[in-house]
Amino acid sequence: MPKNYKTKTVDIPLIPLRGISIFPYMVIHFDVGREKSIMALEEAMLEEQLVFLTTQMDPEIDIPVEGDFYNVGTICKVKQMLKLPGNTIRVLVEGISRAKISEIYQTEPFFRAKLKEIVYSDVLKEDKDIDATMRLVMDTFEEYVNVGNKVSGEILVTLADIDEPSRFADTVAANIVLKPVQKQQILEVFDPKERLEEIYRILLEEIEVLEIEKKINIRVKKQVNKIQKEYYLREQMKAIQRELGEDEVIADEIDEYREKLSKLKLPKEVTEKISKEIDRLSRMSPSSAEGGVIRTYLDNFFALPWGKETKDKLDIKLAESILDEDHFGLEKVKERIIEYLAVRTISKSMKGPILCLVGPPGVGKTSIAKSVARSLNRKFVRVSLGGVRDEAEIRGHRRTYVGAIPGRIINAIKEVKTKNPVFLFDEIDKMASDFRGDPASAMLEVLDPEQNKDFTDHYMEVPFDLSKVLFITTANSLSTIPRPLLDRMEVIQISGYTEEEKLKIGRIYLLPKQLKENGLTEDFLQISDETLREVINKYTRESGVRNFERTIGKICRKAAKKKVEDKDLSLVRVNKQNLEKFLGKPMFRYQLATEAPEVGTVTGLAWTAVGGDTLTIEIGTMKGNGKLELTGQLGNVMKESARAGMSYIRSISDKYNIDENFYKEKDIHVHIPEGAIPKDGPSAGVTMATAILSALSNIPVRGDLAMTGEITLRGKVLPVGGIKEKVLAANRAGIKTIILPEENKRDLDEIPENVKKKLKFVLVSNMEQVLEEALVRNEEN
Incomplete structure (x- = not known):
């Protein structure tokens, strides 16, 4: 047994406590409700008012037995008892000294035990090591009080007057916020020096934890303050807007934008960018120029069909009949579209091909794109590139420019309201370039199936998926199309029509169309095949049928004039003999081969x-x-x-x-x-x-x-x-x-x-x- 303390035997009642640890010199009050504990208190009051208080290991146990509580506890003096309603007694006790159970010889009607009370000698006051440790503990405890704000600073004054090491250690331990198990560990250290060292170690750990708590608390408070500040400012803004007569239109608009954004399934970076734009708009005055720019940008963004697609009509037979109904000939184009449909029927993930229809004017390149859209049950959009010489026409203008707008592609997709239309780039060979950039180079990304899934317009600044679009381009000649651009397209050559093909097209398609447009019927205007052949050879010279259609229209208009002039007229026949009356003198002659050989x-x-x-x-x-x-x-x-x-x-x-x-x-x-x-x-x-x-x-x-x-x-x-x-x-x-x-x-x-x-x-x-x-x-x- 160490020299700095000794023990003496004591026989007093014992009370187990739930969730409370009591140190010597500590004054505390608690409620007693268990019958055994009340009887132990009454017994203590009949004797010297002393009772042994120890802590239960498991506070959930209602009726503890020997072994359910710790052997080391505190001998306390009962200072006051107060009966409360419901057979509960509130008791005020003061800790006297720590003690250890030697023997529990009575369990009914209350616990009574023989204890070994620990008594300290005064020689400890002169120990320099203990004095130094006390100072360290004092300084660390002062830091603990300042950092944590969990203990009143008045305790520091009390501690300064205590020079007894054991009492000093117990007073410090009693004022540290610890778990009951940690307090019990300190209580079981009998040697004051060792107890002071243990308290010092625990204080350092607690200060470190408190520092972390303080940082977290500051961060959370800043966040809360920011939210509160924003809320306060928004409310102020709303109040100002109401005073200005703007009511809550802006707030409703912002809420509408946020609701639209929440409904869209977009990549995280796109969602974050648009959220920032909405936040910027919410902080701006509605009359500011920048607010108008942001509002226009957001309107353009939400007008895009981010998740809207039309369902393809994957019926090959129907598609064939539609293409044949609209166009005579053009077998290669029709075959390629049917192949695309067949693959789409098998594989849903196929990217849209990029077809380039090359041929002379008037052979039906543009109109076949419309038929393709109809056969696929897709929307159709056409953009003419003839004479386009500004790269911004394709990719859009930066928002930093006044009057900036998206490029033609994004605009067309926005108008058609679906992300998988049939998209026709007409006259792709007529693009030019100058100091404003090269639009053909800007088209490289659009017409590349590997890149256009992330097409980024300069105005929108967010990627848009064009991989589902079926791009069709038309050109009269391949010679003016840059090689890298041509490499991205599947070229389908469309040659001019023969005389026989033109005759059939005129009879089946063009003549009925012009009769209808000019309000005539087939019974009123009759044109023979020989006459149509004469129109083809002498009044039109072309690979296509555009002028042929116009010439038929001219005949129809002349016939309509005759009908108006003579209301009794019921039939107009056009033949080779009277064709000049409708069309005038022949415009072309074909050079005919001479039978006779000639020199040179x-x-x-x-x-x-x-x-x-x-x-x-x-x-x-x-x-x-x-x-x-x-x-x-x-x-x-x-x-x-x-x-x-x-x-x-x-x-x-x-x-x-x-x-x-x-x-x-x-x-x-x-x-x-x-x-x-x-x-x-x-x-x-x-x-x-x-x-x-x-x-x-x-x-x-x-x-x-x-x-x-x-x-x-x-x-x-x-x-x-x-x-x-x-x-x-x-x-x-x-x-x-x-x-x-x-x-x-x-x-x-x-x-x-x-x-x-x-x-x-x-x-x-x-x-x-x-x-x-x-x-x-x-x-x-």
Whole structure:
């Protein structure tokens, strides 16, 4: 047993307490309600007013037995007792000293125990280690009081007057907010020095916890204060607005925006951005210019169809019938749309393809896009890109600019109110670029299935998914479309219509449409097929049928005028004999092939934006110094083809009895009539070479023959484009034989069978074969 305390035996009543730990020198009151505890109190009052108080291990136990409470407790003196209603006694006690149970020899009608009371000697006051520890505890406890604000600062004054180590330690322990188990641990440390060290350790831990609590408390208070401040300011703003006569319109508008945002399933970053914009608007005066900008932005944002789609009508048979009903021919386009529908039927996740319909004007590129939308049961939207030269037209303007608006794409999607329409970019080959940017480059993201799921408009500044959109673009020529943009599209070539196709289109589609538009019936106006054919050949010259439709409309208007002038008129017949009365003199004539062979004159074939055409190449030779004259508005490529043909003729001049010095002694003039029309391209190379050779050798060329192909210096014939259009033009001009490059054999599949039957095709790979077929040799030659 240590020298700094001793024990003495005491026999007094025992009371177990629930949830309370009592230290020596501590004055406390509590309520006693258990019968055993009341009887123990009464017994104590009959003796020396002493009672042993210890803590129950489990406060939930109502009737404790030996072993349910701790062995170490405090001997207390009962100072006051007060009976309360309900057989409860409120008792005031003062702790005297700690003690340990030696033996509980009585359990009924109350607990009574023999105890070992701990008594301390005064020698501890002189111990320097204990004195230093007391000072540390005092300083730390003072910090605990200041940080926690859980203990009154007056206790510090009381502690300053206590110099007995045990009493000092117990007073500090009694004023620390601890759990009963922790207090019991301190109570069971009998040695004052060890107890002071334990209290010091607990104080340091509690101060650390209190510091964390304080930080959390400050943070939470700041948050609460911010919310309260915002609420207060909003209420003030509402009051000001009411005074200004603006009522709660703004508040209702803000609530409406927030409600709309909560209903949309958007990515987290988009939701956060729009929430910030709404918050900014709520803090602004409704009359401010910035408030108007934000309101316009939010209106545009919520007008977009973020989650709205139309359901595809995945019926292939119905789609085929709709496409056939609206358009005659165009088999490749129809086939591609049916393929898309078939894949969509199997796979719901397929991205929308990007189709580029390329062909001359008036063949139905734009109208077929509408039919595709109808066959898919989708909304249709059209944006014309002809002449667009500002990149902001596509991507929109930054909101920092006055009058900024979204780009055409987002605007169109907003108007159509669905995120999966059929979207037509008309005339994509007519875009231009200048100092305001390159719109074709801006289109790269739009027309890339891998990128357009996150298309970001400069005005909206949030990504919008365009991957469900079926993009269709139209162009007259691929040559002006930038290569990277062309690479993103699936090109479908649409060639011009044949005369027979135009006749059927006019009879089935155009004539009924114009009759209806002009208020006439089929019984009143009758036009024969021969008359329609005459209109096609002499009054319209085009690959498509746009002018053909206008001309039919003109006939209908003339007939309507007759009906108004003569109300008794019941029938108007239009035929070849009276066609000029309706349309005037024929506007076009087709150059017909001459049967007789001619020297220095060859029929060539050309492709134009409005279809195919025939070219008569004429060669004139005269004495001179070897000058080559080229007229008829020829482009650089065509001029180079003529020079290449000249060089080839020089290499074979001996075979055709041509003077080997002709390039020094003769001037050669190459002329292509219709000089007002620019002409270019390499496809007239073989034609010019044949014509020059014919003029120099004086060998005539067949008049019922036409040719096309590019020539090389060694006399090779290379393939060219536009074969279908060129063949149709040759057929129209009465040509019987067509010379084509060998590699263009694959293009013959596109030519209608009824045209093929009328023509003879000669496929060649070199100029020798061309000359063999074209030149008309007699015995003298």
